[in-house]
Amino acid sequence: MNESTPDVPRSAEGTRLDPWYDAYAARAHQMRASEIRALFAVASRPEVVSLAGGMPYIAGLPLEDIGAMMQRIVTERGQVALQYGSGQGDEQLREQITTVMALEGIAAHPDDVVITTGSQQALDLVTNIFIDPGDVIVAEAPSYVGALGVFRAREAEVVHVPMDADGLIPAALEETLTKLRAAGRRVKFLYTVPNFHNPAGVTLSLERRPQIVEICARHGVLILEDNPYGLLGFDRDPLPALRSLSPEGVIYLGSFSKTFAPGYRVGWALAPHAVREKLVLASEAAILSPSNIAQMAISSYLDHFDWQGQIKAFREQYRERRDAMISALQEHIPTATWNVPDGGFYVWVKLPEGLDSKSMLPRAVTARVAYVAGTAFFTDGQGADHMRLSYCYPTPERIREGVRRLAGVVDQELETVRIFGAAASANPSTVEFPSPDLA
Amino acid sequence: MEIMILAGGLSHERDVSLRSGRRVADALRDRGDNVTLHDVDSDLIPSLRNNHIDVVWPIVHGASGEDGSLQGLLEMLGVPFVGTQAKEARVAWVKPVAKAVLDRVGITTPEFVTLPQSLFREVGAEQILDAIVSRFGLPVVVKPARGGSALGVTLVNEPQELAHALVHCFAYGDIALIERAVHGAEVAVSVIGEGDSARVLPGVEIVCEGPYDYDARYNPGRVEYFAPARLDASVADAVAGTALATHRELGLRDLSRIDVIVSDNDTVNVLDINVAPGLTEVSLFPQAVAAAGLELGDLYREILEGAAARGAA
Numbered sequence: 076m077n078e079s080t081p082d083v084p085r086s087a088e089g090t091r092l093d094p095w096y097d098a099y100a101a102r103a104h105q106m107r108a109s110e111i112r113a114l115f116a117v118a119s120r121p122e123v124v125s126l127a128g129g130m131p132y133i134a135g136l137p138l139e140d141i142g143a144m145m146q147r148i149v150t151e152r153g154q155v156a157l158q159y160g161s162g163q164g165d166e167q168l169r170e171q172i173t174t175v176m177a178l179e180g181i182a183a184h185p186d187d188v189v190i191t192t193g194s195q196q197a198l199d200l201v202t203n204i205f206i207d208p209g210d211v212i213v214a215e216a217p218s219y220v221g222a223l224g225v226f227r228a229r230e231a232e233v234v235h236v237p238m239d240a241d242g243l244i245p246a247a248l249e250e251t252l253t254k255l256r257a258a259g260r261r262v263k264f265l266y267t268v269p270n271f272h273n274p275a276g277v278t279l280s281l282e283r284r285p286q287i288v289e290i291c292a293r294h295g296v297l298i299l300e301d302n303p304y305g306l307l308g309f310d311r312d313p314l315p316a317l318r319s320l321s322p323e324g325v326i327y328l329g330s331f332s333k334t335f336a337p338g339y340r341v342g343w344a345l346a347p348h349a350v351r352e353k354l355v356l357a358s359e360a361a362i363l364s365p366s367n368i369a370q371m372a373i374s375s376y377l378d379h380f381d382w383q384g385q386i387k388a389f390r391e392q393y394r395e396r397r398d399a400m401i402s403a404l405q406e407h408i409p410t411a412t413w414n415v416p417d418g419g420f421y422v423w424v425k426l427p428e429g430l431d432s433k434s435m436l437p438r439a440v441t442a443r444v445a446y447v448a449g450t451a452f453f454t455d456g457q458g459a460d461h462m463r464l465s466y467c468y469p470t471p472e473r474i475r476e477g478v479r480r481l482a483g484v485v486d487q488e489l490e491t492v493r494i495f496g497a498a499a500s501a502n503p504s505t506v507e508f509p510s511p512d513l514a
Numbered sequence: 515m516e517i518m519i520l521a522g523g524l525s526h527e528r529d530v531s532l533r534s535g536r537r538v539a540d541a542l543r544d545r546g547d548n549v550t551l552h553d554v555d556s557d558l559i560p561s562l563r564n565n566h567i568d569v570v571w572p573i574v575h576g577a578s579g580e581d582g583s584l585q586g587l588l589e590m591l592g593v594p595f596v597g598t599q600a601k602e603a604r605v606a607w608v609k610p611v612a613k614a615v616l617d618r619v620g621i622t623t624p625e626f627v628t629l630p631q632s633l634f635r636e637v638g639a640e641q642i643l644d645a646i647v648s649r650f651g652l653p654v655v656v657k658p659a660r661g662g663s664a665l666g667v668t669l670v671n672e673p674q675e676l677a678h679a680l681v682h683c684f685a686y687g688d689i690a691l692i693e694r695a696v697h698g699a700e701v702a703v704s705v706i707g708e709g710d711s712a713r714v715l716p717g718v719e720i721v722c723e724g725p726y727d728y729d730a731r732y733n734p735g736r737v738e739y740f741a742p743a744r745l746d747a748s749v750a751d752a753v754a755g756t757a758l759a760t761h762r763e764l765g766l767r768d769l770s771r772i773d774v775i776v777s778d779n780d781t782v783n784v785l786d787i788n789v790a791p792g793l794t795e796v797s798l799f800p801q802a803v804a805a806a807g808l809e810l811g812d813l814y815r816e817i818l819e820g821a822a823a824r825g826a827a
Contacts, residue, residue, distance in 0.1 A: 089721065089738040092796050096735045116529035123524075151763035207743075437526060437666065437685040491684055494634045495677045 096229040102230055103301040114436060118445040124477030126400075126464040129273065129420050131333055135392055136385065141336075141372075144379065148371050158223045158369040162359035164190025164343070168374040172343055175377070176329060179305050180315035183322075185343050192364045194303060194330040194342030198222055200361070201299055201326055201344065202229045204353045205263045211255060214266040215243055217423070217452030217461070219273045219301065224264055226454075231263075233454040240414065242279030243267060264297040268442075269317060271304040271419025274452050274463035278418065281314055290318045303330040303342075306386050308418035309394040318367050323347050332511040333420070334386050339369040393420065399471035400464060403478035408485055420467040423449075425460055427485065430490040432462040438487060442478040478483075515568045517542060517818055518561070520584065522553035526686065528667050530732070534573045534793040537653055537800070541811040542818075548703065553586065559676040570598040573790060576661060580664045581607040586643050592826040596817055598789040602765035606787045607692050609659050612764060616784055621756060623784045624648065624775075626693040627661050631684045643676050646692055653695040656680055658687035664727045665698025669695060696785075698777040700726065701743045703757035704791065704802040708767040714754045715802035719743035734796055741805035749780050756782040768817050771799055 118125040134311075148156050158180050163169070169185035178181055191197040198221070206212070208230035214222065216235030230477045237244055238252050248265070255262050267287070269279035279287065291298050318327035330342035346354055376382060400422055401415055410427040426432060433448035449461030466474055519536020522528055533774055539549045552561055554574055562570070572584050572591050588595045598606065606612050610628040617623065627646070644649035646654065656679040657667040666686030683690045701717040716792035719740040722730050730736045742786035745753060756773040764787060775783045791799045803810050 079590070089740045091736075091738050092734040099735075106733070108729045108731075111626075113529040113728065113732075114526055116532065117524055117526070120522075120528075131694070182554055283586060434685055440526060441686075443524075491631065491681055494631065494639050495681050496639075 092174055102228065111373075112349060115438045115445065117440050118203065122444055123440070123443045124469060124473050124480060126469065126474070126477050126481075127447050127463050128308045128468060129333075130468045131337060131420075132389065132392055132467055133336055133338075134400060135389060136336065137380070140380070141376070145372060146374050147461045147502070148368065148375060150290055152371065156368040156371050160364040160370065162357060162364050163355045164188070164365050165367070165374065166369040168341075168370045168377075169343075171374060171377045172345075175306075176316070176318075176327070176345065179302070181312045181327065181345070182318035182319070187345055187348060187351050189346065189358060190343050190399055190404055191344060191358060192327055192362060192365055192368060193332055193337070193340045194301065194328040194344075195225075196358070196362070197328045197342055197344040198225050198301065199228075200354050200357045201328075201346075202226060202231065203266075203357050203361075204350075209262045211262045212264060212266055213248070213251060213255075213262055213296070215272065215275070215447065217266065218266065219268055219272055220451045222301065222446070223452070223454055225280065226266075234262075235453060235455060235457070238272070238275055238277060240262050240277055241285065242272070242277050243287060245283055245290060245499055249290050252296060254288065254478065255354050260295070263286045264299045265291055266299045266301065267317070268301045268304075270302055270314065271307060271416055271421075272451075273304070273419070274421050274461075275423045276414045276416030276421045277423075278308075278314065284315065284317055285320055287323065290303055292321065292324050298325040299328070301328045303328075303333045305417040306334055307393065307420075309397070310417050318345060320431050326350060334341070334389070335373065335376060335382065338379045339366075339372055341365065341369050341373045369430070390418075393418075393467055396466040396469070396471055396474055397422070400466040401477065403475045407478050407482035411485070418464050422464045422466065424462050424464055426462065427489060429496075430485065430488050431459045433459060435484060438483065439484045442480045444477045444484065446481070466486045515818065515822060516548050516550070516566055518550045518552055518565075518567045518570045520552055520554055520570060520574055520579075522555075523574040523576065523579050523584075524554070525574070525578060526661070527579075530792055530794060531573060531575045531579065533795070534797065537795055537807075538571065538573060538793050538814055541814055545811040545815065546676045547811075549554035549814065553701075554578065559591070560671040562591060567593065568752045569594045569596065569818050571818060571821075573793060575790055575792065580788075581660065589826070593824050594822050594824060596821040598765070598767045598770070602767070603789050606764045606766065606770075606789050607660055609657070609786070612787050613784075615764060616760060618738070619759070621760055621763065621784055622781055624655075624693040624696045628691050630689045630691055632688075634680070639677065641717050643673070643680075646676065647673050650692065650694045650761055653804055654681050655693045656696050657687035657691050657693070658683050659691045660675070661686055663733060664725075667727070669725050683734070695784045696777050698775045698783075699743065699745065700773070700775050700785075701753055702798040702802070703753060703772045703774060705757055705761040705766070705770050705772060706768065706813070707820075708765075709762060712758060712761050712766075714758050715799075715808075716742035716805040717745070717750065717753055717799045718801050718805070719745070720798075731792075732794070732796060739801055741799075741801050745776065749776060752776075752780065752782050756784060760787060768821060769799070 117123055171187040172188050173183045173185055203227050210231050212226050212231045213234050216237050236247050305313050318325040327345040411424050413422050413424045433450050447463040449458030452458055470490045519535045519539050521531045535551055539551045542549045578584055582600040585603050586600035589600055612704055613623040653669055653671045655669055666683045670679045700720045703717045704715040705712055707713055721738045723736045760772045761770050770790040773786040790794050803813055
């Protein structure tokens with residue numbers, strides 16, 4: 076070969092590198108590879124302080140003891156552990172889960188529990204059996220990005236309802252449901268994270284809980300209560316779950332991912348009897364059965380370990396990290412505002428006027444710090460002025476360093492906004508599909 | 515031959531680099547070669563010192579991988595490596611510098627200006643934005659003066675989009691390159707070898723629904739590729755000649771990808787120069803290799819053998 080074109084056969088046939096391109100469902104064509112997601116590849120490097128992922132502090136677990144437990148499960152009960160299991164999940168674990176839920180005031184029968192592959196699968200199952208394309212789901216503003224990804228995949232329309240420091244605002248919910256009904260829209264369910272909200276960090280107050288339940292009951296709207304963080308409060312006992320106020324009007328989702336370990340991927344749904352039946356059928360269609368070995372590990376952990384003591388230890392570790400993040404924000408980014416969460420994993424930071432968290436992210440990655448842009452938590456373009464910072468995984472020293480780096484990024488971005496104006500910083504929003512970094 | 519592939523790094527293109535590195539490693543392992551895949555991290559120098567490595571292939575995209583830094587380190591360590599040497603990589607990496615070099619030898623690139631963020635502050639953004647529109651008209655392409663994978667790149671069609679495009683660009687780097695947009699057939703030409711022995715592979719024509727952005731590049735479907743490009747023979751020869759001349763003029767070595775647009779009057783405009791082209795399953799270089807009827811693993815082996823035989827710089 077030389078300067079002239081190589082002598083190869085010329086073909087008018089092109090390729091899209093995907094022979095099935097014309098076969099996808101229409102919704103698959105809406106999926107986009109995001110350069111923002113690509114940036115998160117850097118966040119896994121130790122040089123980067125990742126304040127992005129909601130990853131529990133697994134190093135705080137008694138890993139050697141858990142290893143011995145896993146060995147016993149395989150050597151002593153391997154023929155069951157490595158076999159298929161029940162579609163609804165192991166009966167003994169379902170029984171144990173009722174005792175976990177009792178800590179939040181829920182009286183439940185094990186028959187109404189469906190064990191799932193993380194509560195993320197439970198979210199998908201509920202959405203699968205309730206949502207036709209175009210149906211409305213009402214959700215907090217902001218709302219968990221992983222739920223928004225499921226809702227979008229099922230082609231639901233999400234309508235956001237605002238929150239304040241006491242969580243979802245009842246009057247705003249009332250107004251939204253009334254307007255939607257007047258417009259002839261059928262709301263299939265309210266999706267809510269009532270405790271230590273992801274990403275907002277706030278908790279639905281005790282006073283508002285019965286109000287929310289009453290409003291939804293009056294409008295004939297089911298509640299999907301997603302509660303992975305309820306036992307991770309720093310300063311007080313858990314509040315009663317919405318499910319404890321309305322056994323027939325609430326589907327409750329729980330998880331061991333935040334209170335024990337996400338690697339097992341074990342969560343559950345507690346649903347009214349008729350709904351539960353459909354969830355089991357949908358789950359069997361999707362995965363046949365949840366992992367036996369993972370369920371046995373969770374069951375054994377609940378039986379033989381001081382799991383409530385471990386949660387208490389986690390709470391102390393997370394409180395120390397929360398304090399480190401709040402003091403670092405006060406020291407380094409006083410021009411921002413934020414909530415002070417009394418549990419959970421997240422601080423929801425409002426940036427100084429004119430900044431766009433999504434536009435700023437590449438600059439942050441260059442500065443070796445990562446966060447999740449606020450736009451990920453909305454379906455309607457809101458959130459650019461916020462970012463979610465997670466304090467659960469990095470040590471307090473790393474958190475302080477991460478916030479210090481972030482302060483430099485904010486200063487640089489403010490300079491850009493001063494030059495070009497706030498409008499130029501605004502970025503078109505898209506819903507990100509969930510990844511472990513965004514959980 | 516003991517081969518080490520470097521992939522990853524800390525640039526914005528880490529993800530693409532890791533994918534490229536794994537693909538190349540797989541292609542070589544399929545033909546029985548011994549390959550170690552290594553990140554660019556604090557273990558790198560000990561690994562190079564403690565293991566017998568015949569040749570290193572840095573497949574690190576973005577800063578440090580393409581700006582000559584990593585190449586400089588390998589030269590300093592006396593390790594034979596695949597790809598362009600540090601000095602030449604530094605020139606090719608900075609788009610306005612590379613464009614100036616090409617301009618001097620009559621290779622056409624789109625008319626452009628480079629503007630650091632600080633200048634907008636000093637002179638006033640509004641006046642500069644007006645000047646850009648009156649000088650180049652619209653559309654223009656705004657991109658970081660250094661970078662790849664279309665990160666921070668925006669095609670600006672309306673005056674009110676220009677400020678946002680610059681803000682987006684400055685999030686990836688301090689200097690923006692603003693280019694007059696050129697319309698026509700977009701062709702990526704892969705070049706292998708160096709100097710007089712360099713040769714081109716068939717050009718890959720890119721037909722994209724919407725902008726050829728990150729999604730278009732890495733989420734197959736929106737782009738239709740034609741390899742070889744659907745060009746008249748004389749135009750195809752001009753494209754190949756331009757790519758080869760670019761590769762030689764910039765002193766590129768072993769492999770490169772030269773992206774061009776053939777505008778309506780058959781002018782070949784060089785858009786971008788890649789000293790570490792993407793080698794993922796959806797990248798253009800492997801498509802060119804396939805269009806040439808070559809086996810990827812065999813070609814990669816040939817490139818590595820050449821680098822190993824050449825020895826350290």
